[in-house]
Amino acid sequence: KAGVTQxxxxxxxxxxxxxTLSCSPISGHxxxxxxxxxxxxxxxxxxxxFSETQRNKGNFPGRFSGRQFSNSRxxxxxxxxxxxxxxxxxxxxxxGQDILAKNIQYFGAGTRLSVL
Amino acid sequence: QKxxxxxxxxxxxxxxxxxxxxxxxxxxxxxYFMWYRQYSRKGPELLMYTYSSGNKEDGRFTAQVDKxxxxxxxxxxxxxxxxxxxxxxxxxxxGTGNQFYFGTGTSLTVIP
Numbered sequence: 001k002a003g004v005t006q007x008x009x010x011x012x013x014x015x016x017x018x019x020t021l022s023c024s025p026i027s028g029h030x031x032x033x034x035x036x037x038x039x040x041x042x043x044x045x046x047x048x049x050f051s052e053t054q055r056n057k058g059n060f061p062g063r064f065s066g067r068q069f070s071n072s073r074x075x076x077x078x079x080x081x082x083x084x085x086x087x088x089x090x091x092x093x094x095x096g097q098d099i100l101a102k103n104i105q106y107f108g109a110g111t112r113l114s115v116l
Numbered sequence: 117q118k119x120x121x122x123x124x125x126x127x128x129x130x131x132x133x134x135x136x137x138x139x140x141x142x143x144x145x146x147x148y149f150m151w152y153r154q155y156s157r158k159g160p161e162l163l164m165y166t167y168s169s170g171n172k173e174d175g176r177f178t179a180q181v182d183k184x185x186x187x188x189x190x191x192x193x194x195x196x197x198x199x200x201x202x203x204x205x206x207x208x209x210x211g212t213g214n215q216f217y218f219g220t221g222t223s224l225t226v227i228p
Contacts, residue, residue: 006159041220042204042220043206043220043221045218056215090160092159103148104150104162106161107160107161109157109159
């Protein structure tokens, strides 16, 4: 079974630009969560989508947005990029049910975004 | 105060040593506890998960949860160079869907 696939793996953008990252979850998984990982802050939760609806949201500004399609693939968009947005963006998929055995998150390799 | 605190290390041990990794947390509603391992330039991979308090063993790895102290641990016995990675603790509360809270990770190097 294929794992979680994130594209692209690396991105270089300049301040003020916008960027879209893509995540294809494990087949059968309906929940996709996005995280930002930086050396100082660790993994910070951005948002979670389940069956095309945003179910949970972390404490990030509105410049960070996402969506999920009917095939469970998800995209994350960051508008008006800032230098501080440079990070590894990780996507995790799970069955999304509120029972631990069904709720385990499997991560992709991430997209490393550098903002110059 | 962060919901989950984890000593970032780095931790360096000789091969064969017993490694202890720890996290503390502040939210008493957390019931699900997980440990992830992350190799350089890779995404985190799940090592172990437990529900509520107690111990769980899987090969060389043992996870412990002490809810009264809000403290979780991961022990690695007979550590190997291949265990060199960053270890992340994660936890969540029932009824919060898929919202996980992660520690910042502890960097471990096992020296041959």
